[in-house]
Amino acid sequence: MKQTISILVANQAGVLSRISGLFARRGYNIESLAVGVTEDKTLSRMTIVVEGNSYVAEQVEKQLNKLIDVIKVRRIPQGELVCRELLMIKVAARQGERPDIVNICDIMGAKIADITLGTMTIELSDTPERVELIIEMLKPFSIREIVRTGTVALQKGTDTIGNGKK
């Protein structure tokens, strides 16, 4: 089962290595990790998706809380997530294929970020499931390369990570 964990950390050197080191040595599998600064410049926010049962998720949360650079940890239940991932995908697009690709992009709400005589680069910001879906739809056009940011997530509703305990 996938577990989504949101973490506020001190925005300083070495923090990412402390967090990824913890996951490695405790044997937790990181599905994806995304990090960026927050409204408070001294803090970064990470969204980590791990594969594991509730015991693993609880252990991850407790061990993360022990790290001194970690300010807050919150496990976001699956049903309460607003989550997005940015995908950029470069596909081979010969002249006659372009309309079909544009059609898929229209259906999926994706944008064309770049175009050449032989390729199209498409961007989509959506849920991980829909990102998977557009990749599937574009496979017949010969995918040249893909880059994904990993999931970022917020909890639905008025709650914020700031009003939970550490």
Add this chain to the structure above:
Amino acid sequence: MITVAQGMVEALVHEGVSVVFGYPGAAICPFYDSLAGSPIHHVLVRQEQNAGHAASGYARVSGRPGVVVVTSGPGATNLITGLATAYMDSIPIVAITGQVSRDQIGRDVFQEADITGAAEPFTKYSWLVKDPTQIPRIMKEAFYIASSGRPGPVLIDIPIDVQKEMIEFNYPDTVNIRGYKPTVSGNPPQIRRVADAVMESYRPLICLGGGVLAAGAGGQVLSLAEQCQVPMVSTMMGLSAVPSGHPLFYGMLGMHGNSAANFAVHNADLLVIIGARAGDRAMTSPGVVEKRARVVHIDVDPAEIGKNVGAAIPLVGDAKNVVTQLLGCTGRCESAEWIRLLEEKRQAVRYDLSPRQGSVNPRVFVRGLSQQLSPDAVVAADVGQNQIWAANHLSFQNGRFLTSGGMGTMGYSVPAAVGAKLAAPGRQTVVICGDGSFQMQMNELATICQEGLDVKIVVMKNGRLGMVRELQQNQYGGTLSGIFLDGSPDFLKLAAAYGIPCARLSDEMDIPLAVSEMLQSEGPYLLECVVDPDESSI
């Protein structure tokens, strides 16, 4: 304006540090230069790992963080085992490592090692100091983090050019670390639930661990046991927290524990774990225990609760605070029948105490030693069979047992005793080690001589790595592989070379005399105790 190095020494003085353990080198020279003019005593160990163990012994006996200073590169990497040992046993240490200058970092220059990276899994926190002005705050935070909450080692890596920078030195009075606010007192509703659980139980049991010693909560735990009439067992790390001879104390549990203590753990209806991890050596089948008993887990580290054994009632807090809170809301529970049963089990505990020919029964020896020790003696046991003999046969009153419980680091006992003796010069300090572990640390005899320390060392000599030999015979079909210590020196001649008085004990009849001669001699002493290679741990 003073240099950062002077500021660091100043900070140590502010923290009440009177002794540091270390080994100098090029990258830490500015610090050593400042240290020379200070009131702080420097103890030169003979290898950096032992500085870590000595600081550990010092911390455990003094109750304050031990301080280690070493140089960059190999000095720092040698220290890692000392840090890891302290980390596993939750011992507060502040380690200071020299580092190459800032502009050289990352270029693989002479004696450069990424020590904050390498020590990350074995430290509570670490700093690589790049901004000289931050050193007062970092020193303050280092002592605070090492000694508060669940104690542990911290590391400050300081480039040589930073040590030489001039700063305005103002030592802060307080710390404010946003992501570090340990919970120390127990949540009152949880305290109530634990109190009710104790009062409802018929077969309650307290399992105490190293956290009780770390919190200085032995007296409170004993009062709780007496007030509620709850029997106690201990993990290896918890030994000496309560007097061994107390009628409610049943000794050590676990893989190498006694049968009465293990019976108690497996038949209790309520198990109150206080300051223990319930690690694999202490609780060999946690799944069985949590099915039979309601488990109350009291620990200052929330991450330990539910990690190894499922807890019906988790309670986060410092052992001393929590047990004091419990004392206020519990009474006597109906455990008389249970205690009678455990008493029968205690009587049925059997050890092989039969006499030996031409060697000494190690159990009989440890008992004989124990009889003559001062009530407040500090005993440092090493790792292996010697550790199990010591754990099961030493009797503690208000003494202190030191050993590497979590890491099982051979070579711990002698340097730990060095630290312990410097923390409490008036307390009798004795080492029990094997001939394997002794040879991992015998270079520290020089430290003992240099410091003039009255540390008594017992080497249980069987010419084998006894515990591995036992494992090979019990689980690997008896093929003995790599366990013969044939090249060992004559330990008496070795001691004599250091000018340390020594004796060899090979006849059991001589135990009382040999022990009294050792304990009564002035200064250090080495007693070689000849043990049969086929003795078992239990």
